[in-house]
Amino acid sequence: MDGRILPGPGRVVHHGDVVVVLGDRAPTDLVELLFDAASVADGDGLLDRLRQHPHGDEPSLGVLVCHGDGFTVRIGADLLYRSDHVGYRSTVSGPVDLATADPIRVAIGPADMPIGPAADHPGLREGAWLGTGAWVDTGPTVGASPQQLEGVVCGTCAAFVHPRTLRCRRCDTVLEPPRQAWTQPAVPVASLRMDDGTRHVLNGDVVVGRNPSGHERVQSGAAAPLVVTDSERSVSRSHAELLVQGWSVHLRDLGSPNGTSVRLPSSPRHEPVPTGEVIALLPGTEITMGRRAMTLLT
Structure with a gap:
């Protein structure tokens, strides 16, 4: 697991598939239990031990157990749990005992915890910090x-969702007007499912190609490279650009010899994308670059 630590009093313990956040005033025997549990590889076993512990409901205790495609979460009353998914962000105050699937990023910490880490926040490593x-x-x-x-x-x-959505992406509640708009750091708004089954979550602008690292927008930091392997070399080094603009995704062909085409969900056939023209994509749009194909998902 990759991540970062919010500096402050208390302890963050990371071992295997488990991350624990513990306040600086937590009972000594609970701290000892958590350190003893560093030898326990089964995160769910740790949660069971905590539920049976006299101080298992300590307000400043938070536990995340990773299952590969989701998390089991247990936090006390003094903490919050936040998760970013494709298309929405969810924030819940403790106490919480739940399971969640397919998050992009999760966080546990104090009620005023920032949405994302700063560049100088230390990385999450094995051990106690x-x-x-x-x-x-x-x-x-x-x-x-x-x-x-x-x-x-x-x-x-x-949940933090698209300002014009009719229903909440998380709980399916109808969002009645009036609606108060808020500005927050972006959540991933879409993902790409490749024809080989791999999936890439879009966190901003990307240049797609066999070797897009030489493109000027990648070198300037304005876009990130998304490498597409192609033994037939039908995909150009810098083939096309995906532009994340607000909650929408747009596509621009970069002058590739073999071209780019799209099939919108309502269309029966693929249409070529004129070089340099920016077109808006809808969820479910199929994109073809040379002999490689991908689908935009939300």
Whole structure:
């Protein structure tokens, strides 16, 4: 697991598939239990031991157990749990005991914990470290640095979602007007499913190609490279660009000899994308670059 630690009093313990956040005033025997549990590889076993412990409901205790495609989460009353998914962000105050699937990033920490870490926050490593919270990245994302997004907060589950969506992406509640708009750091708004089954979560602008690292926008840091393997060399070094603009994704062909085509969900056939022209993509759009294909998902 990759992640970062929010500096402060207390302890952040990382071992295997488990991350624990513990306040600086936690009972000594609970601290000893957690350090003893460093030899326990089964995170769910640790949760069971905590539930039976007299101080298992300690307000400043938080536990994340990673299962590969999701987390089991247990936090006390003094902490919050936040998770970023494709298309929405969820924030829940403790006490919480739940399971969640397919998050991009999760975090546990104090009520005023920032949405994302700063560049100078220390990385999450195996062992016990000084800290008051932790961010954990569950899988790779591609894209330049996230932008700010304007969205609305669901009155039922507090998820941060698209300002014009009719229903909450997390709990399916109808979002009735009036809606108060908020600005937060961006959540990933889409992902790409490749024709070989791999998936890439879009966290900002990307240049797609066999070797896009030489493109000027990648070299300047304005976009990230997304490498597509192609033994037939039908995909150009820098073939096309995916542009994340607000909650939308756009596509631009970069003058590739074999071209780029798209099939929108409502269309029966693929249409070529004129070189340099920026077109808006819808969820479910099929994209073909040379002999490689991918689908935009949300």
